[in-house]
């Protein structure tokens with residue numbers, strides 16, 4: 001029988017079929033972070049239960065840690081230190097591998113898991129964090145769970161999961177210069193709505209996906225959850241296999257050979273059917289940015305804010321009115337007329353070395369506009385080190401960017417460091433809802449290239465004008 005990639009991985013992991021579409025699935029890897037992982041570990045231990053196999057569990061300090069150079073356990077986030085200390089203690093007690101605050105392999109969970117070869121094709125990986133879907137880029141079934149599900153997985157190596165429907169999103173044609181995976185995913189969400197993927201697991205495929213490097217595929221899959229999908233994944237190809245080769249946690253020697261043999265079977269059979277298919281022509285995608293407070297509020301960076309959408313009754317959609325009011329934009333306003341207060345390059349969406357390279361290419365020899373607070377937070381300590389070896393830090397600092405230690409940082413506002421009241425931020429992150437990056441901040445989601453160009457211009461700007 002012809003199967004999709006998802007069905008192959010699913011079938012491999014069914015321990016028992018339960019009622020209806022629900023199955024008990026075997027979980028290969030569990031990743032935790034100090035914000036939600038510590039809660040799961042604490043509660044597990046309070047119940048007198050144990051982590052059943054700590055070799056399959058990893059934890060990092062990314063969400064709460066400060067990103068200032070010279071950081072320690074103290075954080076700007078009130079009581080952040082408590083989470084850090086509790087996580088450290090819980091990991092030591094359960095014998096879990098922890099990438100601690102100043103560990104050379106520390107970083108944002110969805111950046112370090114691929115970077116260290118922890119996520120692998122065909123495996124099931126869960127983390128109490130919504131952007132776990134990023135890791136599907138390597139052909140894994142990876143999805144975000146809640147803290148109580150994390151407890152269940154830690155104690156049993158299994159989870160009850162209701163089978164999602166399958167969607168194929170095929171990208172055909174070629175991307176224009178500087179147009180990136182971030183523009184692709186924003187374009188998809190803009191076209192089909194932020195709920196467009198609800199109830200589905202999405203396989204991204206097609207010639208334009210084949211052409212993407214692994215880091216770009218991670219960016220694309222990262223925002224599957226912003227499309228409301230259960231997860232996103234991409235069949236592992238020669239690029240995925242080459243990417244994983246020799247990574248610290250990837251199999252070695254004979255085990256590597258056997259793994260590769262298996263990974264090569266992980267693709268959707270040509271006769272396999274999907275519940276839904278979407279095809280997107282990359283010729284239609286340009287540098288894309290959000291104007292509003294949902295990832296579906298997108299437009300071209302050199303375009304204008306759209307008209308207010310009408311609802312089914314032909315009346316102005318209140319969510320559009322509210323978003324425009326919050327963002328202080330109005331229909332037909334040029335995006336390039338919006339002055340920015342801040343520019344942020346970071347997050348599990350766009351903080352890998354390829355993201356920093358494109359930013360450096362644009363920023364080289366230029367200056368951030370006066371009055372713009374510009375911050376770059378590498379996605380991992382290894383990315384930071386690599387960037388420093390390439391001189392990227394110098395280019396960014398010279399241009400006027402702050403160069404930070406790795407972490408989630410101001411991708412999300414948790415009561416600590418933020419961009420300030422009602423500040424307008426152009427950001428390489430994945431969420432733009434109200435106050436996501438600070439009190440009433442106005443976030444415009446875009447690619448790192450667009451963020452860099454806008455930082456120089458002092459207003460939202462098209463990266464094609466800066467190459």
Ligand SMILES: CC(C)[C@H](C(=O)O)[C@@H](O)C(=O)O
Nearest residue numbers: 035036063128129130131412
């Ligand atoms: C803190 C964590 C639970 C949260 C998530 O799950 O997404 C965070 O990573 C985010 O991006 O908002």
Ligand code: SF4
Nearest residue numbers: 131347348408411412
């Ligand atoms: S970088 Fe942002 S989106 Fe990613 S895990 Fe951290 S807080 Fe969540």
